[in-house]
Amino acid sequence: MSVKVFPCDLCGHDDPVEVPYVRFYTNNQPVHICRKCGFVYVRERRSAKEIADTWSNELFGEIYTSAWPAVKARLLYVAEFVDSTVGLKGKRVTEIGGGEGAFLELISRHYGAEVFGVEPSGQNCRAMNAKGLECFQGTIEEYAASGNPADFDLAAILWTLENCMSCRDMLAAAHGLLKDDGHIVVATGSRILVPFKKPLDYYFSANPADTHAFRFSANTLRAMLAVCGFAPLHINRYIDTDYLVVVAGKRPEGVEIEWKGDDYLAVYDFFERWHKESLHYRTGET
Numbered sequence: 001m002s003v004k005v006f007p008c009d010l011c012g013h014d015d016p017v018e019v020p021y022v023r024f025y026t027n028n029q030p031v032h033i034c035r036k037c038g039f040v041y042v043r044e045r046r047s048a049k050e051i052a053d054t055w056s057n058e059l060f061g062e063i064y065t066s067a068w069p070a071v072k073a074r075l076l077y078v079a080e081f082v083d084s085t086v087g088l089k090g091k092r093v094t095e096i097g098g099g100e101g102a103f104l105e106l107i108s109r110h111y112g113a114e115v116f117g118v119e120p121s122g123q124n125c126r127a128m129n130a131k132g133l134e135c136f137q138g139t140i141e142e143y144a145a146s147g148n149p150a151d152f153d154l155a156a157i158l159w160t161l162e163n164c165m166s167c168r169d170m171l172a173a174a175h176g177l178l179k180d181d182g183h184i185v186v187a188t189g190s191r192i193l194v195p196f197k198k199p200l201d202y203y204f205s206a207n208p209a210d211t212h213a214f215r216f217s218a219n220t221l222r223a224m225l226a227v228c229g230f231a232p233l234h235i236n237r238y239i240d241t242d243y244l245v246v247v248a249g250k251r252p253e254g255v256e257i258e259w260k261g262d263d264y265l266a267v268y269d270f271f272e273r274w275h276k277e278s279l280h281y282r283t284g285e286t
């Protein structure tokens with residue numbers, strides 16, 4: 001197992017402070033806050049393949065399935081949000097980490113999109129094919145290197161960006177797959193600087209910390225998109241929902257897009273308050 005220490009993925013600085021009390025929830029694994037831009041990230045990570053293998057072999061089936069009502073509901077929310085902002089009808093859409101194809105099937109059947117999945121798991125690809133959906137079995141990097149068309153109108157990264165080894169690599173790969181006037185939609189449930197949606201025990205876990213290396217706020221998700229060549233255009237009413245969803249437009253490589261991060265002390269304070277609030281839910285536990 002090879003473990004590397006990463007600087008902040010957003011601004012590149014390497015002067016973080018630990019999220020307060022985090023080791024209490026993570027089996028003693030640290031998660032950090034960048035003192036310069038406020039981004040929350042896991043500093044020590046294994047290789048992309050080792051992280052992906054942990055997801056495929058240990059975590060995926062156990063904690064996530066698109067058959068859950070809550071998962072179906074959030075995919076419908078994203079479809080409605082994208083359709084109402086940049087439109088889906090007639091668009092060529094790829095989903096990076098398409099899973100069993102639930103989102104692609106939804107937007108193909110009900111929103112008139114032309115869809116194509118990119119998915120590393122053979123089992124998931126077979127599930128997509130069984131639904132009549134085309135897909136490429138492999139990572140986004142392998143798809144990009146395969147010579148297959150890179151002419152998508154929209155790339156979707158749904159509840160996935162926070163779980164890869166490098167969010168910048170994933171967004172760069174998505175950038176390369178899109179037409180010049182293409183869009184990206186990113187959705188995450190790991191949002192911060194919002195009302196606490198659940199006790200902190202349910203937010204962090206004792207799973208390997210690098211399987212969930214990033215925690216985004218509205219600012220840092222838009223900022224991450226900006227440093228990867230996307231201009232954020234639409235953001236959902238994330239205060240009202242459990243999800244943070246951003247639609248952004250592709251800009252040419254090398255074009256600087258303004259961004260701002262968070263005050264790291266505000267992020268520190270947010271987790272400290274959440275920890276105190278979560279202690280109420282532990283009362284009465286045996």
Ligand SMILES: [Zn+2]
Pocket residue numbers: 008009010011012013034035036037038039
């Ligand atoms: Zn930073």
